[in-house]
Amino acid sequence: MRIGELAERTGVSVRSLRYYEQQGLLTSERTAGGHREYPERAVDRVIRIQELFAAGLSSKKIALMLPCMRDADGGPSEIATPRLVDDLTAERARIDRLITDLVRSREVLDEVIDAASGRR
């Protein structure tokens, strides 16, 4: 599929898709005229990239771990280096703390919302 369709199906802007490719997160074939052509599995990959971005990982780290991820099509996945494992373990801890914060903040928001809605 072409970039417009991929953008639409993933909810990610065309601009961002090009950026992902520039950062080595996404690859594409090119048509004779130079247009990008993506396989079906690009959809899942882009969604996963988006999730990792949302989790606060940098494009650099995502680029490192992507080849180690079990892909949707079950391709051969590389084994992370000890260095990378350390890095990801730290990220995991950060994400854990972040989730805790988010749950707390959601509660706080609910309090404010409830206080206003309850006395409406």
Add this chain to the structure above:
Amino acid sequence: MRIGELAERTGVSVRSLRYYEQQGLLTSERTAGGHREYPERAVDRVIRIQELFAAGLSSKKIALMLPCMRDADGGPSEIATPRLVDDLTAERARIDRLITDLVRSREVLDEVIDAASGRR
């Protein structure tokens, strides 16, 4: 207490504390010489502010909702305007989605980490 102690006790930089004040998130008394002086309850407030920042809220929105939060010392809390409630409800939905993403990403990280550790 003074700003240095508050920074140390909350884990937030002095720079950030001044910024919070500039944004109307935090107030302080001033000594004769112009140094900031914080009450004990500032600690809780700063931590809560940090949590909300971590949740992706802007300082502007935090400033709006702060007076509506039930404070640790049970001070009188204002009631959020309908406009603000709408805003916070949207934020709540965003946070929900974010948590979902984070949990997914954590699983992905675990897979990569496990794959590497398991075959060590």
Add this chain to the structure above:
DNA sequence: GTAGGAGTTGACACCGGTGTCAGGTTCGAG
């Protein structure tokens, strides 16, 4: 063949919380 929608590269800008430096003032222990 041609119009116009979709694609290409490149460049500039933004956001907004935080780091950091400069140059000066205040605080408090000795």
Add this chain to the structure above:
DNA sequence: CTCGAACCTGACACCGGTGTCAACTCCTAC
């Protein structure tokens, strides 16, 4: 009184994913 640590204001810079504009080329339905 004095000295060093802590504090003050103001300013500049950064990060990094994304929006947007320009100028141009490709693709396809007619």
